[in-house]
Amino acid sequence: QSVAILGAPFSKGQKRRGVEHGPKAIRDAGLVEKLSNLDYAVHDFGDLTFKHLEKDEHFMHVPFPRTVGRANQLLSGAVSGAVGAGHTCIMLGGDHSLAIGSVEGHAQQCPDLCLIWVDAHADINTPLTSPSGNLHGQSVAFLLKDLQNKMPEVPGFSWMKPFLSARDLVYIGLRDVDPGEHIILKTLGIQYFSMRDIDRMGIQRVMEVTLDHLLARKQRPIHLSFDIDAFDPSLAPATGTPVNGGLTYREGIYVTEEIHNTGLLSVMDVVEVNPTLGATPEAVEATTSLAVDVIASALGQTREGAHVAFPKIP
Ligand SMILES: N[C@@H](CCCCC(O)O)C(=O)O
Numbered sequence: 001q002s003v004a005i006l007g008a009p010f011s012k013g014q015k016r017r018g019v020e021h022g023p024k025a026i027r028d029a030g031l032v033e034k035l036s037n038l039d040y041a042v043h044d045f046g047d048l049t050f051k052h053l054e055k056d057e058h059f060m061h062v063p064f065p066r067t068v069g070r071a072n073q074l075l076s077g078a079v080s081g082a083v084g085a086g087h088t089c090i091m092l093g094g095d096h097s098l099a100i101g102s103v104e105g106h107a108q109q110c111p112d113l114c115l116i117w118v119d120a121h122a123d124i125n126t127p128l129t130s131p132s133g134n135l136h137g138q139s140v141a142f143l144l145k146d147l148q149n150k151m152p153e154v155p156g157f158s159w160m161k162p163f164l165s166a167r168d169l170v171y172i173g174l175r176d177v178d179p180g181e182h183i184i185l186k187t188l189g190i191q192y193f194s195m196r197d198i199d200r201m202g203i204q205r206v207m208e209v210t211l212d213h214l215l216a217r218k219q220r221p222i223h224l225s226f227d228i229d230a231f232d233p234s235l236a237p238a239t240g241t242p243v244n245g246g247l248t249y250r251e252g253i254y255v256t257e258e259i260h261n262t263g264l265l266s267v268m269d270v271v272e273v274n275p276t277l278g279a280t281p282e283a284v285e286a287t288t289s290l291a292v293d294v295i296a297s298a299l300g301q302t303r304e305g306a307h308v309a310f311p312k313i314p
């Protein structure tokens with residue numbers, strides 16, 4: 001089994017500095033070693049180089065539309081190439097606007113993919129509903145066919161068209177959803193599990209229903225888009241939009257263990273790690289090592305231990 005690591009040092013989907021340093025911080029926390037210990041052939045493709053476009057006026061109140069669009073066009077090609085080469089792909093952000101390119105590139109290779117979005121936020125605003133204009137809060141709206149007639153033509157995104165059906169998406173961890181997003185979730189009948197649902201049902205049942213919803217009819221590749229802010233801020237403080245009452249370590253790891261056990265994980269995004277936002281070095285280290293743990297768990301690291309099959313106890 002081979003895994004490709006793609007660094008996407010990009011921050012223009014939001015306004016805070018520092019999230020572009022996420023890829024390096026996650027690597028510095030030992031990602032490559034950890035995955036090598038899981039018997040993966042690790043292909044680290046390094047970091048993409050994103051150009052900041054000089055002329056890039058706002059579209060409505062949306063900053064850097066062309067820069068974000070261009071970055072995602074580049075990322076799309078890189079993810080498509082990695083998946084096409086037979087790798088399981090880990091995309092290290094950078095802000096969550098990068099999921100536009102990551103999922104689009106994945107869909108070029110796997111048009112029947114399903115998407116699991118683990119996040120405190122729905123990231124499904126359109127430019128018309130967004131309170132901030134920030135594109136990291138609009139990623140899913142760019143992907144969904146069902147929202148096509150609600151989306152304006154944003155400059156920088158003419159290279160792509162929406163391809164995902166609302167029924168092929170499930171959210172886990174929601175606890176800060178804007179009114180415009182809530183209308184969209186309800187109108188499109190999107191399956192979501194908020195933190196309240198997790199409290200009511202427990203994470204085991206949430207994963208059972210999630211994987212049944214997405215895979216019962218047909219097994220297909222999984223795209224896991226994991227925003228580190230899905231975790232409780234006490235566990236992942238170094239992030240741009242923290243929200244109280246998030247996933248415990250055990251809930252987050254259970255999510256990724258269950259996804260690994262399907263054998264269908266094809267691309268995983270890990271985004272919104274901002275090493276400049278940790279109050280102390282320990283806070284940064286907690287966030288980056290959590291990112292490494294959740295990636296390792298999605299790729300087969302187990303809590304109970306593992307061994308190569310021996311004929312008998314040595
Ligand atoms: N819903 C807010 C916050 C989005 C947060 C983006 C990411 O961290 O999930 C907005 O649209 O600005």
Ligand SMILES: [Mn+2]
Nearest residue numbers: 057058063064
């Ligand atoms: Mn501006």
Ligand SMILES: [Mn+2]
Nearest residue numbers: 096119123227
């Ligand atoms: Mn997000």
Ligand SMILES: [Mn+2]
Nearest residue numbers: 120121227229
């Ligand atoms: Mn978020």
